[in-house]
Amino acid sequence: MSAGPPFSDAELNAWVDGRLDGERRAALDAWLADHPSHGRELEDWRRINESLRAAYEPTLNEAVPMRLRMAPPRLPSRQLAAMLGWLALGGVIGAAGGYRYGAHALQTSALPPAAIAATGQMDVVRRAAIAHAVYSPEQRHPVEVGADQEAHLVAWLSKRLGTPLRVPQLGAHGYHLMGGRLLAAEAGPGAQFMYETAKGERLTLYVSAQQAGDTGTGFRFAEEAGIAVFYWFDHGFAYALSGKSTRESLLPVAETVHRQLAP
Amino acid sequence: MSSPQALLAEIPRLRRYARALTGNPARADDLVQDTLERALGKWLLWRPGNLRAWLMTMMHNLFVNELRNTSAIEYRDEGDLPDVPVRARQTDGLELRDLDRALQALPAEQREVLLLVGLEELSYEAVARISGVPVGTVMSRLSRARARLRGLLTGAAPHPTTSAKPRLRVIK
Incomplete structure (x- = not known):
């Protein structure tokens, strides 16, 4: 075992990255079969790639901070100014589009501005609406962990949020659990559970731990561009139920969620 | 590919890379912001090509400069x-x-x-x-x-x- 493998760094790395083809790949496969401990090492190298992508994937889905969309000019010019104006107007990029949902949603809600400013409610509605707008249209990857692994899903999200979570059952309303995902947010992690009817209508439930001082509230409602959001605060958690639905049809579902999650 | 929209579309990728590179969300966004500012400053000189690689190159240079300007604690034995x-x-x-x-x-x-x-x-x-x-x-x-x-x-x-x-x- 004292000699290294008869392959170059370039070949070993290319094998790990799935970029080694043809004869050399076959030769390395054969050599690894005869040298299993080397095989394990290269498999670990490959797993590092997977871990990196999984670990940092949430960053891709975060809302882009406003300061990055409004970078100040270093070299002012007419064209540059025009371009920056375009940036500041908020070109909709992925999750960042959700900012608009949140802002407008609150303008149309009945909350007095002071109440909005006093709590993190705007953040909650915004994050929930962003997450709904981003993930609910997904056909291939709507959730990170599917409902077939519900126990694992709940344990994982509970661990990441640092507190035990429960998943409401909404079958009485025709919604079955699809699964969930972890959402990264500046204020701390959140969890999203997604439900679907037989007709493919989707609801998402957003849950995050709140700052101390947020006491329980009743239901609050916000709506924008056809996405309805019921949200409330209870025992240190913020909840938001979002769907392309009406206030009337979403309310009974929100009541069921609230009832099931009440300690 | 030469519209500002393309630049915006790269931001999530830049943030992900910077996040992993610096290990710190705030420092990562500082690095992304510096990169975007430099990109905007050079935008008029830029010829269409591989936008992502161009941005990554600028981020690399900024990151290396930042390391040089702070102490060289990143390089360990x-x-x-x-x-x-x-x-x-x-x-x-x-x-x-x-x-x-x-x-x-x-x-x-x-x-x-x-x-x-x-x-x-x-x-x-x-x-x-x-x-x-x-x-x-x-x-x-x-x-x-x-x-x-x-x-x-x-x-x-x-x-x-x-x-x-x-x-x-x-x-x-």
């Missing part, structure tokens, strides 16, 4: 690495903070190459251009980064591959 593996076993997937910590224990030049290949999935040639070194150097940095990160994450000792320092080890 082998002896400075933790004796105890960060995580003995992989159970439910790697924790983000464990991975962050292990990445930060790599020399910056190795971390950068590993992330550009493993996370950003760029070609070795593109990574060589971005980091301004020959492809051969990219490959040896990559091997060292992988061997060392594996050691940090699993506690496994590296094999004497072509790049790692030869060492005797009994394989059970």
Whole structure:
């Protein structure tokens, strides 16, 4: 075992990255079969790639901070100014589009501005609406962990949020659990559970731990561009139920969620 | 590809890479902001090509300058690495903070190459251009980064591959 493998760094790395083809790949496969401990090492190298992508994937889905969309000019010019104006107007990029949902949603809600400013409610509605707008249209990857692994899903999200979570059952309303995902947010992690009817209508439930001082509230409602959001605060958690639905049809579902999650 | 919209569309990718590179969300966004400012400043000079590689190259240069301007704590000797593996076993997937910590224990030049290949999935040639070194150097940095990160994450000792320092080890 004292000699290294008869392959170059370039070949070993290319094998790990799935970029080694043809004869050399076959030769390395054969050599690894005869040298299993080397095989394990290269498999670990490959797993590092997977871990990196999984670990940092949430960053891709975060809302882009406003300061990055409004970078100040270093070299002012007419064209540059025009371009920056375009940036500041908020070109909709992925999750960042959700900012608009949140802002407008609150303008149309009945909350007095002071109440909005006093709590993190705007953040909650915004994050929930962003997450709904981003993930609910997904056909291939709507959730990170599917409902077939519900126990694992709940344990994982509970661990990441640092507190035990429960998943409401909404079958009485025709919604079955699809699964969930972890959402990264500046204020701390959140969890999203997604439900679907037989007709493919989707609801998402957003849950995050709140700052101390947020006491329980009743239901609050916000709506924008056809996405309805019921949200409330209870025992240190913020909840938001979002769907392309009406206030009337979403309310009974929100009541069921609230009832099931009440300690 | 030459509209500001294309630049905006790159921001999530830049943030992801910067997040992994710096191990710190606020520092990462500072780096992205500096990169975007420089990109906007140079925009009128830029010829359409590979926008992502162009941005990554600017981010590389800014990152390297930042390291030079602070103390060179990122570059460590082998002896400075933790004796105890960060995580003995992989159970439910790697924790983000464990991975962050292990990445930060790599020399910056190795971390950068590993992330550009493993996370950003760029070609070795593109990574060589971005980091301004020959492809051969990219490959040896990559091997060292992988061997060392594996050691940090699993506690496994590296094999004497072509790049790692030869060492005797009994394989059970």
